[in-house]
Amino acid sequence: MSAPLTRYEIRPLTDKHLKEVLKLNLRxxxxxxxxxxxxxxxxxxxxxxxxxxxxxxxxxxxAFVFIMTNMDGTGHITTIGVAPEHRRRGLANKLLRHTEEALRKRNINTVMLEVRVSNLPAQNLYREFGYATVQRLVGYYNNGEDGFLMVKSL
Structure with missing residues (x-):
């Protein structure tokens, strides 16, 4: 018997959600x-x-996502996270689609992000969305792990 389907909704994230996002981020x-x-x-x-x-x-x-926008028409996905028990349900996919649409509405034409070299599931998702790896970021993460800079034209 499969688990019941959960209805998920995307909503704005505001300062009143700070405490809950901090806890989720740690997980x-x-x-x-x-x-x-x-x-x-x-x-x-x-x-x-x-x-x-x-x-x-x-x-x-x-799940949550933060995106910084710049005057030069670029956006930077600063962080995107999904609770471990809610992974593999398309939530990161849903957030990316929503994010890219919001950026297009603001005339942002390029979006970038960093991802761990070891995070193959995330890299695969980003590639499915059309992101390309443009640079290896040596020692980018606190533990010394390298990252990849990935970029997409919207």
């Missing part, structure tokens, strides 16, 4: 690779940052 990413409360608060209050959450019918946040 999504390796220790030492988490943004601080200050960084998240800055992103949530920065007018050029877009932020979205995916919620369950009970309003539990199960």
């Amino acid at each position: 999504c990413f390796k220790s030492g690779e988490n943004y601080t409360k200050y960084t998240f608060s800055y992103l949530l209050n920065e007018p050029k940052t877009l932020s979205y959450r995916i919620v369950t019918p009970s309003e539990q946040i199960v």
Whole structure:
């Protein structure tokens, strides 16, 4: 018997969600690779940052994304996370589609992100969306792991 389908909705992410996002972020990413409360608060209050959450019918946040936009027509997916127990359900896919549409509406024509060299599932997802690896970022992460810079024209 399969698990019941959960209806997920994308909603804006605001400062009032800070505490819940901090907790989810700790569950999504390796220790030492988490943004601080200050960084998240800055992103949530920065007018050029877009932020979205995916919620369950009970309003539990199960995924989030932060995107910084620049005056030069570029966007940077700063972080995107999905709760471990909600992975493999298309939520990152849903967030990426929503993010790219929001960027297009703001006349952003290029989007970029960084991803761990070891995070093959994320790299595959980004490639499916048309992102190309343009640079290896040696020692990019706190533990010394390399990252890839991936870019897409919208």
